[in-house]
Amino acid sequence: MSKFNHGRELFRRYGGNPILSPERWPYLANSTFNPGAVRHNGETWLLVRVEDMRGFSHLTFARSKDGITNWQIDEEPTLVPDPVYNEEQWGIEDPRIVWLPEREEFAVTYVSFSKDGPMVSLALSRDLRHFVRKGAMLPPEDKDASLFPRLIKDRYVLIHRPIIRGEAHIWIAFSPDLRYWGDHKILIPVRPGWWDSTRVGLGPPPIETPEGWLIIYHGVRMTVSGALYRVGLALLDLEEPWKIIRRSDEWVFGPREPYERVGDVPGVTFPTGAVLNEDTGELMLYYGAADTTVCLATARLDEVLDYLLHEADG
Numbered sequence: 029m030s031k032f033n034h035g036r037e038l039f040r041r042y043g044g045n046p047i048l049s050p051e052r053w054p055y056l057a058n059s060t061f062n063p064g065a066v067r068h069n070g071e072t073w074l075l076v077r078v079e080d081m082r083g084f085s086h087l088t089f090a091r092s093k094d095g096i097t098n099w100q101i102d103e104e105p106t107l108v109p110d111p112v113y114n115e116e117q118w119g120i121e122d123p124r125i126v127w128l129p130e131r132e133e134f135a136v137t138y139v140s141f142s143k144d145g146p147m148v149s150l151a152l153s154r155d156l157r158h159f160v161r162k163g164a165m166l167p168p169e170d171k172d173a174s175l176f177p178r179l180i181k182d183r184y185v186l187i188h189r190p191i192i193r194g195e196a197h198i199w200i201a202f203s204p205d206l207r208y209w210g211d212h213k214i215l216i217p218v219r220p221g222w223w224d225s226t227r228v229g230l231g232p233p234p235i236e237t238p239e240g241w242l243i244i245y246h247g248v249r250m251t252v253s254g255a256l257y258r259v260g261l262a263l264l265d266l267e268e269p270w271k272i273i274r275r276s277d278e279w280v281f282g283p284r285e286p287y288e289r290v291g292d293v294p295g296v297t298f299p300t301g302a303v304l305n306e307d308t309g310e311l312m313l314y315y316g317a318a319d320t321t322v323c324l325a326t327a328r329l330d331e332v333l334d335y336l337l338h339e340a341d342g
């Protein structure tokens with residue numbers, strides 16, 4: 029029995045959700061969802077996944093001063109599938125963005141939908157408008173990948189979610205150069221019988237805190253009326269990130285509002301971006317709702333860590 033949930037919620041929805049939707053997009057789009065998010069130069073920058081009327085996705089840049097309202101959205105798609113990169117044939121999806129201080133550029137990891145299955149690809153950028161593609165990182169089937177926002181013991185660290193023997197666990201890998209990956213390990217496995225029994229996958233990039241790397245992940249359970257995508261938490265050791273310090277027993281966020289229950293894929297809350305205000309300790313979580321719109325929920329980082337360290341059963 030949870031000691032938590034005495035009338036308070038860790039993640040609180042923004043009352044004006046959804047913050048971005050296809051109806052208010054500058055060009056015809058079926059859906060706008062699962063955005064990568066960063067705070068840069070006093071603005072929040074998103075790369076939003078946009079699905080066109082063929083069912084293929086591309087990414088479009090949007091910016092806002094407060095990260096909530098007055099979004100300026102590019103009039104045209106910003107990053108579109110490149111035919112030179114064969115694996116992008118059926119679209120590019122679900123970006124995660126980190127700033128790499130030692131390279132002074134952003135690393136965008138996204139799903140490239142190849143005919144041979146989904147893969148994770150890397151593109152580098154200084155402004156999220158112009159990109160240098162580095163191609164596919166690992167073989168299919170793979171999704172939900174992000175780099176850590178800094179080197180750990182001189183190596184880049186990647187979290188990703190391959191599907192192997194039909195099993196969908198979260199994995200971790202290491203690289204000296206962003207090109208060759210090794211020391212592969214399962215990091216967060218699915219839990220048979222639980223709310224995260226069918227699939228798990230990383231949400232936003234890992235967030236560095238004094239207590240460890242905060243991991244926000246999605247967990248899936250299949251039901252007779254489809255999959256339910258909910259959100260759980262874990263904390264990883266700062267210098268040995270393959271070690272889990274805590275994992276929440278409970279989901280801390282999940283489909284509840286009409287905009288999360290009605291859409292192209294009902295019952296989906298899918299966080300892909302997080303922005304931490306270091307001054308106020310407020311965490312802004314950007315998520316796709318029902319594979320249709322972009323929504324926002326906020327939490328206090330201290331409450332999230334307190335919950336994980338003292339109240340989560342894991």
Ligand code: BMA
Nearest residue numbers: 062121122293296298316319
């Ligand atoms: C996952 C990804 C996400 C999507 C989710 C729910 O496998 O493809 O892009 O939001 O399914 O449909």
